[in-house]
Amino acid sequence: MQYYFFHLMSWPYLPPDFDSVYDSAWVWLPNSLYDPIKGADLYNDYIDTLAYADELGFDGVCVNEHHQNAYGLMPSPNLIAAALTQRTKRCKLVVIGNALPLYNPPLRVAEEFAMLDVMSRGRLVAGMVIGGGPEYYTYQINPTHARERFREALDLIVKAWTTPGPFLWNSKHYFFRYVNPWPRPLQQPHPPIWIPGAGSLETIEFVAQRRYSYMGIPYFHINVFQRVFDLFREACEKAGYTAAPEQMGWGVPIYVAETDAQARKEFEPHFRYFIKNLLKNIMLAPPGYTSARSALAIMKNRGTFLAEKESWDDIEEGVYAIVGSPETVRQKIDYYRKKLGVGVVLTGCQTGTLTHELARKSMELLAREVLPHVRDVEKTEVRRAGTPVA
Amino acid sequence: MFETLKKLKYGARVLLSRKGGDAETIDVRGRSTVIMHGGDGPAFVYLHSTLGEAFRWFPFYQTWSKQFTVYVPTHPGFGKSGGFDQIDTIEDMAFHYVELFDALGLGEIILGGVSLGGWIAAEFAVRWPERVKKLWLSAAPGLWVDDEPLPDLFREMTDRDKVRKRLFHDPNGYMAKLVIADDANEEQMLSAYQSMAVLARLMWERPYDPKLAERLHRVQCPTLLLWGAHDRLVPPAYGEAYRKYLPQAELKLIPDCGHMAMFEKEAEFVDAVTRFCR
Incomplete structure (x- = not known):
């Protein structure tokens, strides 16, 4: 059982009247609202927090890619990951992920991920993602080619890592005469590949067939996660193997305090x-980005999305966040990780405007009072057995 | 020359015998294409807009069919026509139509269309000018006018009020409410999504064809540019731009009319097209 510390690097300084004035935290939210002076402190504090997660014993830290928005300030998560190679010693560095269709050439991803893997001495987890709907408005990349480009780019990157170069690549969207990236990744045959998904059957089946890991994007009702992981296990059986718990990640914000x-x-x-500000318009869906049937399903499932939730009871009932004392959080994590059958929890600990002090207090309680009790018992025993008594 | 072309009709799968707007399906190089057909007289091809108004024999087709043999094909990817996976660009659409006309044995035609359909018609006419006897374009994108950038329909598309304002001079008129209905059923929503996906494929990255303006001089036939005077989606400035680049074009504005002239000002629209094409 592994626990990863996830950071979005949100912008906490939106004006109080944001909700009534702006229709979106994405794409066209005026960037005059961004203040680089405050931004400088923010990046440095956020990076400190991520480095602290390593000290506290989280299995890894996660960063991800979003463009032109207040929700997540990492248009290039690889830059933050590069900084973290120098600030962390032990934990995995999860970039989850690079939005492949946005990179042309996608060889850039093969190169930068290989750099990060070598710089971190083999600690990279390579996340590959189609990219959210808003990114297609921002980069003006054709959404109707998103899935094709994603798959071609992913195949290209994996081949670039596993086949000696130079070789020629020719697919519908990409042609390269010399695929030959320097450096090559340190982990062999290549860094683990994680793919985030919001529940589309296309992605679930694809990840299962490739035997990669599926990371369920948070902000959905717990029943949605249950259905998604059931579908994933089913898809793995169809592909001829049994899903490992480590192939399934559950994204959920967690906050721990004294009571x-x-x-x-x-x-x-x-x-x-x-919820009110940063999720505004995150569901922006360009036409053709999913099949018409999936688009309809998403519309119908809108009610299960966090942005639609007003009452705290709804938030608790749907497990949109786990909030409580160490004992409460222990019980909930233990119950739901077993119920979902996941081997990975990705937890956002610093949400919205949460201060650095509170975030760190919560992280400490989580790392010291909760996580030791909700790891796999067997594994812990094995580890204990193998560890010399100090 | 057209005899040669007739020989080229590789694979007319279906005989279009029934008149008056029954839908037939023919295979165009692997693209299953729905086409409606009716009337008598010179061949007159109508290319539909992103509304996909080719699924039904609308009254304006019926009016034209008194003087012309009217063909109303459904573009690849729209409605029940297949072949979306073979279409990446507006040029692919133009090539689809030359192959469709070959398959139908149509040599010289009267060609026109509204909005997206008009753009496709223009792209066809610059490539095969000898096959177009008369050309009419209504509310067609395809060019770019710096002073009047096209609005982002993909941003507004989920808001029915905004869409009605974009498409109609009178967004509260019964036609606006009929065409953009508030109580769309599941099938209509799926169909609208599919239509917008085709539009996105053709114009997401660049909502015009940068080569078109310089190619328009190749059009040899008289051209009618028919615009709603209050078109808020593709403003009349785009009609003016077409007029500038086309050798024999007249621009006609319909008063009190928005983007969808065939629905908002049907009588004026049909009359102008018919007079021009006769």
């Missing part, structure tokens, strides 16, 4: 900022 009441009091306002 349940205190946890909610400290966390809720910041989570509300996140």
Whole structure:
């Protein structure tokens, strides 16, 4: 059982009247709202927080890619990951991921991921993602080719890592006479590949067939996760093998404080900022980005999306976040990880406007009071057995 | 020359015998294409807009069919026509139509279209000018006018009020409410999504063809440019731009009319087209 610390690097300084003035936190939200002076402190504090997760013993830290928005300030997660290769010692560095259709040539991803893997001495987890709908508005990349480009680019990258170069590549969207990236990745045959998904059957089946890992994107009702992981296990059986728990990741914000009441009091306002402001228009869906049937399904499932939730009871009932005392959080994680059958939890600990101090307090409680109790018992025993007594 | 072309009709799968707007399906180089057909007289091909108004024999087709043999094909990817996976660019659409006309044995035709359909007609005419006897374009994109950038329909498409304002001079008129209905059923929503996906494929990255303006001089026939005076999606400035580049074009504005002249000002629209094409 592995626990990863996820950071979005959100912009916490949106004006109080944001919701009434702006129709989106994405794509066309005026960038005059970004203040680089505040931004400088923010990046440095966020990177400190990620480095602290390594010290606290999280299995890895996660960064991801979004463009022109206040929700996540990493248009290039690879830059942050590069900084983290120098600030962390032990944990995995998960870039989850690079939005492949946005890179032309996608060889850039093969190169930069290989750099990160070598620089971190083999600690990279290579996340590959189609990219959210808003990114297609921002980069003006044709959404109707998104899936084709994603698959071609992914195949190209894996081949570039595993086949001696130079070789010629020719597919519908990409032609390269000399595929021959320097450096090559340190992990062999290549870094683990994780693919985030929001529940589309196309992605679930694809990841299962390739035996990669599927990371369920948060902000959906727990029943949606249950259905997605059931579908994933089914798809793996269809592909002729049994899914390993490590192939399934559950994304969920977690906040721990001394008591349940205190946890909610400290966390809720910041989570509300996140829901009300930062999720605004995240579901922007360019036509042709999914099949018409999937688009309809997404429309119908809108009610299960966090942005539609007003009451705290709804948030708790749907497990959109796990918030409470160490004991409460322990119980909930233990219950739901077993119920979902996942081997990976990706937890966003610093959500919305949550201060660095509170984020670190919560991380400490999570790492010290909770996680030791919700790892795989067997594995822990094996580790103990193999560890010399100090 | 057209005898030679007739020989080229590789694979007319279906005899279009029934008149008056029954849908037939023919195979165009692997693309299953739905086409409606009716009337008598010179061949007159109507290319539909992103609304996909080719699924039904609308009254304006019926009016034209008194003087012309009217063909209303459904573009690849729209409605029940297949072949979307073979279409990447507006040029692919033009080639689809030359192959469709070959398959139908149509040599010289009267060609026109509304909005997306007009753009396709223009792209056809610059490539095969000898096959177009008369050309009419209504509310057609395809060019770019710096002073009047086209609005982002893909941003507004989920808001029915905004869409009605874009498409109609009178967004509260019954036609606007009929065409962009508030109570769309599942099938209509799927169909609209599919239509917008085709449009996205053709114009997401660049909502015009940078080569078209310089190629328009190749059109040899008289051209009618028919625009709603209050078109807020593809403003009349685009009609003016077409007029500038086409050798024999007249621009006619329909008063109190938006983007969808065939629905908002049907009588004026049909009349102008018919007079020009006769």
